[in-house]
Structures are given as C-alpha cells and as structure tokens.
Amino acid sequence: MNMKLGIKQAAGLCLVAAMSMTSQAAIIDVSNNNWLGGQIIAAPAMADNDNFGDDNFQYGFNEAQGVVLTEELTATTGTIKAGKHVNSHMIFLNHASKDDTSKLWADNTWTFDGKVLGVMYDTMGLHEAASTPLLGAAGTIYPGSGYGYRGMEGNDKIWVNGNTVRVFTKIKQPGDWIRVVTSVPEPATLSLFALGFAPLLMRRRRRA
Numbered sequence: 001m002n003m004k005l006g007i008k009q010a011a012g013l014c015l016v017a018a019m020s021m022t023s024q025a026a027i028i029d030v031s032n033n034n035w036l037g038g039q040i041i042a043a044p045a046m047a048d049n050d051n052f053g054d055d056n057f058q059y060g061f062n063e064a065q066g067v068v069l070t071e072e073l074t075a076t077t078g079t080i081k082a083g084k085h086v087n088s089h090m091i092f093l094n095h096a097s098k099d100d101t102s103k104l105w106a107d108n109t110w111t112f113d114g115k116v117l118g119v120m121y122d123t124m125g126l127h128e129a130a131s132t133p134l135l136g137a138a139g140t141i142y143p144g145s146g147y148g149y150r151g152m153e154g155n156d157k158i159w160v161n162g163n164t165v166r167v168f169t170k171i172k173q174p175g176d177w178i179r180v181v182t183s184v185p186e187p188a189t190l191s192l193f194a195l196g197f198a199p200l201l202m203r204r205r206r207r208a
Contacts (some may be wrong), residue, residue, distance in 0.1 A: 012023070027060050027112055037057055038110065042199070044061065047090065048143045049143050053097060066184055067088070069085075075181060076118075088179060090137070090138040090180075110167065114163060114184055115163050116163060121176070124142070125177055129150075151178070160202075
C-alpha cells in the first residue's frame with residue numbers, strides 16, 4: 001500500500017466524517033419552567049392537527065438538515081438572509097382530540113446546537129406553513145395551509161436568547177406549531193482533524 005496515499009485517504013475520510021457530524025443539527029436539551037414539560041422526539045409520521053395522540057408534553061423534533069437558502073426566508077422574527085446554511089426544528093403542542101376544549105398550558109426552554117436565526121410563530125401559521133416544503137422533515141405530514149390560531153396568540157409568548165428559545169403556550173383548539181431555524185454548528189471538529197493529520201503529512205513529505 002502507498003503510505004502517502006493511505007494518509008491522504010484517511011485524512012479525507014475523517015474530514016468527510018467530521019463534515020457529516022457537524023451537519024446533523026439537533027435539539028440538545030429541553031427544560032421545564034412550568035405546567036406541561038417538553039419532550040424531544042424523532043420526527044413523527046403525523047404532526048398535523050388532531051393526529052398526534054398525546055396531551056402530556058410540548059414536543060420538539062428536528063426537521064431538515066443543512067439547507068442552503070437560495071433566497072431570503074421570512075420568519076416572524078424577521079428575514080433570514082440568502083446564502084445561510086441552516087437547520088430546522090419544530091416545536092408543537094396539540095390536543096389528541098379535536099373535540100377536547102380543555103386548555104393545555106406549557107412553558108419550556110429549548111436548547112439547540114446552533115444559534116437561533118429566526119422563529120416562525122405568527123397567529124395563522126403562514127410563515128411556518130410556507131416554509132414546510134423547504135424545511136419540513138421528510139415523511140412527516142404537517143397541517144396544510146395557514147389557518148386561525150395555528151401559531152401563537154393572546155397570552156402566548158416566546159423569548160429567543162442565543163441558541164435557546166423559551167416557548168410559553170396556552171391552547172384549546174387548534175394547537176400551536178412553531179418552527180425554529182438555526183445556523184449549522186461551526187465545524188470545529190474539522191480543525192481538530194486537520195491539526196491531527198498535518199504533522200503526519202509534513203513528516204511524510206520530508207521523508208520523500
């Protein structure tokens with residue numbers, strides 16, 4: 001085996017692996033402030049109204065990963081510039097039954113592995129609905145076009161701070177759907193791999 005080629009190949013494989021790891025965005029934590037807690041789940045088959053049968057949590061799941069925006073993206077908090085490399089996440093609270101008129105209250109702080117660039121939570125859910133074809137999880141069925149009280153309204157509140165979003169929601173029917181768009185985490189692991197392989201490559205060149 002050619003040693004020089006082997007080192008280069010190994011370095012390339014490690015760099016590819018590092019890039020793959022850093023492109024996998026994640027909700028990394030959820031902490032409860034009051035009322036119903038939060039739960040991180042895998043992207044479900046159904047996330048539309050009345051089809052997620054559990055009233056016990058405010059839920060969060062990861063959606064599209066590593067999307068490069070070719071044009072500006074509209075969020076309730078403002079526009080996200082074209083050219084950004086982004087990840088998407090959904091937070092929602094929904095009654096299990098369309099006939100349930102009781103109130104659900106939840107207040108949780110969600111932490112992401114990238115900086116929060118924008119949040120979509122307007123009352124009718126227009127921003128969230130419009131971005132689903134681009135940012136929704138593959139294979140997950142979402143509510144259709146925007147409709148009344150799909151997003152946050154009334155006493156609902158949201159706070160954004162760095163890589164965290166605190167979501168306070170009080171719902172009857174329908175629920176609340178909130179899309180959080182974050183930056184792709186900086187590939188710090190790429191630098192570590194590069195630093196690790198640089199001495200090997202330099203040593204090999206000197207011997208040659």
